[in-house]
Amino acid sequence: MRICLIFNPSARGERARHWAASLRRFEKDCVLRPTDAPGAARILARNAVLEGFDVVVAAGGDGTVNEVVNGIADVPGGICQTRIGVLPLGTINVFARELGISSEPALAWRTVLEGIEQRVDLPVVQLSGRDGVQPRHFLQLAGAGLDARAVELVSWRLKKKLGMVAYIVATIQAYGGKAHRVKVESAGTTHSGEAVLVGNGRLYGGNHAVFYRAKQNDGLLDVCIFKRVTALTLVQASLAVLTGNWAKMTGVDYLQTAGFRASGATRTPVELEGDPAGELPATFSMAPNQARVLAPLHRSGEHGRLPT
16 A cells, blocks of 8 residues: 655644654654645645555644645546545644544554545535636535634634634624624525525534534535624534524524535635635535545544554
């Protein structure tokens, strides 16, 4: 099995340094490919597929995973022929948490070498850009409106220091700005709100099961549409996340759909996996069971742990 491991050698913070010291231990089992600029992981992943690697591993956060997935998808047939591994090096690592991949380097690497292949759905969003409409893939989550504006405002320094708290601070800042109005059209129905969250798994922002009905292989996107975002909404959402009672949130339309179109009355940002991705309008669709990801061999009843 030929493995290509893509990582950011300049990643900062204690967690990054801890992982960087571990990567060299894996070198005998793989080829290490360091990134040198934003977007480089996508190019390296595409080249790895063209070179015939069986597995491409993203060592980083959800943004790095997203770049690697899109690089693999850039090659015709790449998603079908290449397996995806994850070493969680980021601040929150939502996709790794969804799969139950350990944050310990040795255990995460065992998942790459000994884990099982799991087929998951691969959402696609068509976004307009300078070069026309471009497809972008994501594995875990997306957002538009307030959520995406918060991603634009989040402080890197605060994110490294406080993790999810940095996003809460950015959300409060975004709330203080001009409200967005997003229209969602799906299967003949129309919904509107000030913030839209899109999930391909259960988790958002850590171990918070915001998309409580979601499955990674059901061919459906789970969409939460906040009709209005007020100070009370933010408090209720925070309490729902902390207590695990998201299903009881009021003022939220919850959809499960194979695809939808979203548009905004004014400039409305879009985020994918916690990184800015563009602006509305956008069309979301699903490629069921297309991505081949490596997941841990779970003990019965013990989510996310490998056997000894």
